[in-house]
Amino acid sequence: MTKVQSLKISISGVRGIVGEALTPQLLAAFAGALGTYLGRGPILVGRDTRPSGLMVLNAVFSGLLSAGCEPVDLGICPVPSIQVRTASVRSQGAIAITASHNPVEWNALKFIGSRGLFLNNYQAEELLDIYHQRNFAQVPAQEIPRVRQDSRAIPEHIQKLLDYFDARIVRGARLKVVIDSVNGAGSLAAPAFLRQLGCRVIEIHTRPDGLFPRNPEPLPENLGALRKAVVANHADVGFAQDADADRLAVVDAHGRPIGEDYTLALATLFALERRRGPVVTNLSTTQAIDDIARQLGCPVIRTKIGEINVVEEMIQSHAVIGGEGNGGVILPEVHYCRDSMSGMGVVLQLLAARRQPLHAIVASLPRYVVIKQKAEFPPDQVSRLLDALERRFPDARKSTLDGLKLSWDDRWLHVRPSNTEPVLRVVAEARSRSQAQALVRDAQRIIASLK
Known part of the structure; x- marks a missing residue:
């Protein structure tokens, strides 16, 4: 891979291979550009578990501090937890340090605004202009703030989930669950959330050391260990996350992946049975969403690929549910972000309320x-x-x-x-x-x- 190929700068952020194109200098410059764009004040920073995370974190701190911003270190933290916390404390914005499903040698910066939403196309273009022009804010030495610690992001996120779902019903079912967090950021959140829902939890790949034991993208071909663990432990369901815990793959009691698109299909069924309203998803998501919504008399709106495109349309159309066909579920009452733990809650409440095995619920959905x-x-x-x-x-x-x-x-x-x-x-x-x-x-x- 050439140096040009090992770096990608776009409206989605900046990502690249550490030690090649993704350098401390570039990372500090992007953080300085964001600090310039958002203005002085607190900016939250969270990261996944990649071994390069500490280097990236300190480069980001350097860029933010030089622009007069106060970095707030959330530590290792799922991206949706970062977004929930950003909206809660009303900071200037946030930076998520994660290359999501990319291999371990990659890392990235994702930029988040004050409402806990990713920057939209217009905002990202403005940020890129500042970066390319190198017109960064600089403060004198006596005005450089300190780095502050904040350990509340994950607990607050879990509490929002518990407030949304009917924890009493789920606890009553005593479901057995296998969780595979790929040793990523979800390792510090998903097992705790599942236990607070009363699940009997079997953990695999939940050591948050960033040494991914499988490809971090939760595709069926990467879920061999989870599938075996579900069958061996006679579990009701298995869940797999990616490294930053925004995407979810689901395995039924027979060890069969239901397919990423059907994570959102189940969430659509769950949300529309609770409350009718519009559904928003992208152009590459299964047509089963349209079929489910049509049966319940609800419209479906399609957008460009990208979480922020779905989120902005959800806000505009007052959507009840949204997401993407890569296992990204967005429940507005929790937060306008893709969230693997929202998807877990959906599946668990469906299992508990219907008292049916997962394969039977999935079999009732339109099949593609x-x-x-x-x-x-x-x-x-x-x-x-x-x-x-x-x-x-x-x-x-x-x-x-x-x-x-x-x-x-x-x-x-x-x-x-x-x-x-x-x-x-x-x-x-x-x-x-x-x-x-x-x-x-x-x-x-x-x-x-x-x-």
């Missing part, structure tokens, strides 16, 4: 097969590729809101540049695996022909 792939492709040739795909499928409905999505009544194909990696995302869904595979094959064939 989703295939997700990546492809390397020159960024300057993407528009040419999308034109070729559109010509290949002239009978499809098209959306160019985010890349190109081609839709039919029973299937769809979505191709777009990734927001977090230098690749294309190729996602297809259909009623059968063969139909979805055919769509992906056609897309990959066209991609290969144009490289």
